Amino acid sequence: MKDPNNGSDHAPEIREVSTAKEEARRTSSEILSIINLQGKTSKPGPGVAACGDKPADKFYSIHHPWSLMDVPVEDMKKAMGRLNEQLPKKGWKVTSYGPDTSPSKTLELTADSLEKKSSVSIRLLDRTKRHNPGAPEALIYVDLTSECFQVPAGKTVDEY
Numbered sequence: 001m002k003d004p005n006n007g008s009d010h011a012p013e014i015r016e017v018s019t020a021k022e023e024a025r026r027t028s029s030e031i032l033s034i035i036n037l038q039g040k041t042s043k044p045g046p047g048v049a050a051c052g053d054k055p056a057d058k059f060y061s062i063h064h065p066w067s068l069m070d071v072p073v074e075d076m077k078k079a080m081g082r083l084n085e086q087l088p089k090k091g092w093k094v095t096s097y098g099p100d101t102s103p104s105k106t107l108e109l110t111a112d113s114l115e116k117k118s119s120v121s122i123r124l125l126d127r128t129k130r131h132n133p134g135a136p137e138a139l140i141y142v143d144l145t146s147e148c149f150q151v152p153a154g155k156t157v158d159e160y
Contacts, residue, residue: 012059015149021046024064027116028144034086035079039071051148057156062146073126073138080107080124091115117147
């Protein structure tokens with residue numbers, strides 16, 4: 001799947017913004033279910049983002065970033081392994097898994113779902129060796145992004 005902000009190989013599917021947001025919520029819930037940890041999750045829900053250079057009143061993508069914290073980092077590492085194992089069983093194609101190129105070698109997973117018309121980037125941010133009072137020691141950061149969609153005829157995107 002191509003980057004939703006740069007367009008795609010086909011004409012964008014026509015979809016109501018509210019429907020696309022609800023699908024993103026369900027997809028995030030499925031990902032959280034695979035993570036299978038009890039912790040604190042961030043509150044903001046899915047939002048609307050622009051689709052590259054397409055007209056912003058007719059085209060949009062859904063962006064749903066969220067995180068899970070207040071769980072031991074070792075449990076989070078196991079959850080990342082579960083995601084790598086279970087996402088393909090749910091129709092996702094894992095395109096990368098392992099430490100990133102940063103000095104901290106952050107564990108990262110990237111996957112695409114043609115069925116869900118979405119991509120996800122999931123990172124385990126381990127801050128246990130840093131002294132940052134009040135900040136979570138570790139968190140799993142999930143960044144879910146949809147393909148570009150088009151609003152139905154006669155409607156406009158009014159949620160930017």
